[in-house]
Amino acid sequence: MKILVCISNVPDTTSKINFTADNTAFDTTGVQFVINPNDEFGLTRAMWLKEKQGATLHVATVGTAAVEPTMRKALAIGADEAIRINAEPTDGLFTARQLAEVVKNGGYDLVIAGRESIDYNGGMVPGMLAAMLDWNFVNTCIGLEIDGDKATAVREIDGGKETLETKLPLIIGGQKGLVEESDLRIPNMRGIMMARQKTLTVMDPVDMEPGTRDTQYEKPAPKGDVKLVDPGNLDQLIDLLHKEAKAI
Amino acid sequence: MSTETKEKEILRGGQFLVKETACEDVFTLEDLSEEQRMMRDSTVEFVDRELWAHWERFEQKDYEYTKTCMQKAGEMGFLSISVPEAYGGMGMGFVDTMLVCDYISGATGSFSTAFGAHTGIGTMPITLYGTEEQKTKYVPKLASGEWFGAYCLTEPGAGSDANSGKTKAVLTDDGKHYLISGQKMWISNAGFCNLFIVFARIGDDKNITGFIVENDPENGISLGDEEKKLGIHSSSTRQVFFNETKVPVENMLSERGNGFKIAMNALNVGRIKLAAACLEAQRRVTDEAVTYAKERVQFKTPIINFGAIKAKIATMATNAYVGEAACYRAAKNIQDRIELRVAAGNSHQEAELKGVEEYAIECSILKVAVSEDVQETTDEGIQIFGGMGFSADTPMESAWRDARIARIYEGTNEINRMLSVGMLVKKAMKGHVDLLGPATAVGEELMGIPSFDTPDFSELFSEEKDLIKRLKKVFLMVAGKAVQTFGPDLEEHQQLLMAASDILIQIYMAESAVLRAEKNAKKLGEAAQQTQIAMARLNLYEATDIVIRKGKEAIVSFAEGDEQRMMLMGLKRFTKYTNTPNVVALREMIADSVAEAGGYTFD
Numbered sequence: 001m002k003i004l005v006c007i008s009n010v011p012d013t014t015s016k017i018n019f020t021a022d023n024t025a026f027d028t029t030g031v032q033f034v035i036n037p038n039d040e041f042g043l044t045r046a047m048w049l050k051e052k053q054g055a056t057l058h059v060a061t062v063g064t065a066a067v068e069p070t071m072r073k074a075l076a077i078g079a080d081e082a083i084r085i086n087a088e089p090t091d092g093l094f095t096a097r098q099l100a101e102v103v104k105n106g107g108y109d110l111v112i113a114g115r116e117s118i119d120y121n122g123g124m125v126p127g128m129l130a131a132m133l134d135w136n137f138v139n140t141c142i143g144l145e146i147d148g149d150k151a152t153a154v155r156e157i158d159g160g161k162e163t164l165e166t167k168l169p170l171i172i173g174g175q176k177g178l179v180e181e182s183d184l185r186i187p188n189m190r191g192i193m194m195a196r197q198k199t200l201t202v203m204d205p206v207d208m209e210p211g212t213r214d215t216q217y218e219k220p221a222p223k224g225d226v227k228l229v230d231p232g233n234l235d236q237l238i239d240l241l242h243k244e245a246k247a248i
Numbered sequence: 249m250s251t252e253t254k255e256k257e258i259l260r261g262g263q264f265l266v267k268e269t270a271c272e273d274v275f276t277l278e279d280l281s282e283e284q285r286m287m288r289d290s291t292v293e294f295v296d297r298e299l300w301a302h303w304e305r306f307e308q309k310d311y312e313y314t315k316t317c318m319q320k321a322g323e324m325g326f327l328s329i330s331v332p333e334a335y336g337g338m339g340m341g342f343v344d345t346m347l348v349c350d351y352i353s354g355a356t357g358s359f360s361t362a363f364g365a366h367t368g369i370g371t372m373p374i375t376l377y378g379t380e381e382q383k384t385k386y387v388p389k390l391a392s393g394e395w396f397g398a399y400c401l402t403e404p405g406a407g408s409d410a411n412s413g414k415t416k417a418v419l420t421d422d423g424k425h426y427l428i429s430g431q432k433m434w435i436s437n438a439g440f441c442n443l444f445i446v447f448a449r450i451g452d453d454k455n456i457t458g459f460i461v462e463n464d465p466e467n468g469i470s471l472g473d474e475e476k477k478l479g480i481h482s483s484s485t486r487q488v489f490f491n492e493t494k495v496p497v498e499n500m501l502s503e504r505g506n507g508f509k510i511a512m513n514a515l516n517v518g519r520i521k522l523a524a525a526c527l528e529a530q531r532r533v534t535d536e537a538v539t540y541a542k543e544r545v546q547f548k549t550p551i552i553n554f555g556a557i558k559a560k561i562a563t564m565a566t567n568a569y570v571g572e573a574a575c576y577r578a579a580k581n582i583q584d585r586i587e588l589r590v591a592a593g594n595s596h597q598e599a600e601l602k603g604v605e606e607y608a609i610e611c612s613i614l615k616v617a618v619s620e621d622v623q624e625t626t627d628e629g630i631q632i633f634g635g636m637g638f639s640a641d642t643p644m645e646s647a648w649r650d651a652r653i654a655r656i657y658e659g660t661n662e663i664n665r666m667l668s669v670g671m672l673v674k675k676a677m678k679g680h681v682d683l684l685g686p687a688t689a690v691g692e693e694l695m696g697i698p699s700f701d702t703p704d705f706s707e708l709f710s711e712e713k714d715l716i717k718r719l720k721k722v723f724l725m726v727a728g729k730a731v732q733t734f735g736p737d738l739e740e741h742q743q744l745l746m747a748a749s750d751i752l753i754q755i756y757m758a759e760s761a762v763l764r765a766e767k768n769a770k771k772l773g774e775a776a777q778q779t780q781i782a783m784a785r786l787n788l789y790e791a792t793d794i795v796i797r798k799g800k801e802a803i804v805s806f807a808e809g810d811e812q813r814m815m816l817m818g819l820k821r822f823t824k825y826t827n828t829p830n831v832v833a834l835r836e837m838i839a840d841s842v843a844e845a846g847g848y849t850f851d
Contacts (some may be wrong), residue, residue, distance in 0.1 A: 073286060186324065
């Protein structure tokens, strides 16, 4: 079995988010980047499949050279090879198209992508990828077992779970549940050393125009100060709840 | 680059005192490679998940949990960073070793002591002094965490005077074994180790001898109860009794009578690693204190807005910054020196020994400085937490207790202070560092008329670097005169040695911080490095104050009359600022910047 895990390079969840150039570009100054958590759950599940069933595991991303530390971390965790499509991932369609090329030419049986990245939260790539490749697709996947060319996947649905049977080749939109947070791998020292000997292939992107373009970002309005109301002054409280908070 | 050229560029041990260092020639945390950053991130993640999340267990004397974490550390490869690849290790450089030692040690002193005792003094004597057979037999098990090591040097009557131990090793009649008998105490990891490095005396030898002793209760080895300690509650610390313990002759470490040398060299490495091991605790305590001070509201204001709290935050951040600057500067010097020796044909074993020995002065300086900084930082951490800091329910209380041991083990800070100056004087006598020339020049300068020109200090750090150059003159003046006055009896004048050492320590630490900030400012621009610049300046100001106080103390202890007056005048001249920094503003600025970032984020 040959598995491809698609990796998105995203800001650490504790990062402070700011924008530059008149709120048209994300300010990366001082921001620490990590493997997108939804992708990391997928990567860890793929590692289990590799270790238990002898799969070959590749990781791929669309990004500039700046994302390479994230890819090397994936290699240090245990991926066998990494592929970087050398382009800014401008939108979901662009990213999916680039990844589709990698999948088409790579002979993969299983592709795991996070159900969405935690930065732009587009949630489009795995679905678009499935459509472009005409492969089976299970989104919001929280469980995955592979037996030969059969796959059993568990999906999160409103208020419960759904178990599906499907066949490879398959695309998974993964999330927490594929493995738990405590299962995520910390790259060990040998893995880090070995990562430097593993292949990180840089590929040119397929020439295409992005379907959409970001024009403006806006942060939520900052929260105001807490207003303390005297316990005896219920009228003021009602007034504030009605006029300011618009809660009643 | 030829070996010869490169050698000239690497500062030798102790030479920082008489030679200028360009900022480009120091290594700083900002220079870590991508791989090293990944190593660091892994270490921090491991600590967060396995240690920090369970810090209460370490306070509840859960020795078994310490052992479990050590085994996990073995699985992660943290125990084998410095072990050569031939013996199952990673064979990484000295900076990598320091890096892991630094970041793995921040959550609890219990684990950091177990880690340091095992990887440093428990494993290293074998990798550095062992025979091929010894290394093949023991090192892979120690590197993987299958086995754990402990180091038995201290005895009830032999602490700082380590060579005076009474443990005996007697050769059996058939000449195949030694029978070791004696009592060792304060043995870290004793409760779960598989192997002891034991120092014992053969016959009436002047010096002790090292042995590798497998832990087998059937072989005359018994343990005392776990010691009740102020801190590091889950570090197993017990007495170890050897009663005619049979040790094969081939388990002798190095040669007969070489034990003291092994013990001292192991401690040299141990000292610089201990300094590194005191850094992450400072960062974490600073982070915790900042978080608390932002949330704690008194007088309707988060206490972080108060100047008194800001001063503490600034000191805590500055301590960590300076410690990092000095530790990694020395670590890279050691690594370069090891590589140089390997390139010149030394075995790795020999190169590492000599490489570290070369910087024994810096190792002692760092041990003292950083262990005292972590004490101050944890103390201020408690103070910022107020009553909550005194409660065992917050991590401040245990951090403070755990920090205390760092001033005692690996040679007390008093021993290390005396060693730092003693070793420097010895180096000067051997001609390895030319102190005499510069000391004479300072003497002549004292007799001359000082320049009244107003210097141009417009360039970044030009005044600070000039001041550091003059602080070095203070040391040369004080130490030079002390050696001249007392000769070999200098070692009897301990208070004087302590004062001289304090001056030496301040110079090394302050210079390292200035060089780090200067390097980063040149690389990334002054505007982006304002906080680093401020920390280097604040530290130098405080260092200068200490130099003034200690210098005065030393001078009046041995000089009188005109000579004393001249030296005191010199002290004043050498410690003078043309533009006295506004340290109140510096502290405000540092604290605001740390608070804005949410904690200590310099690298």
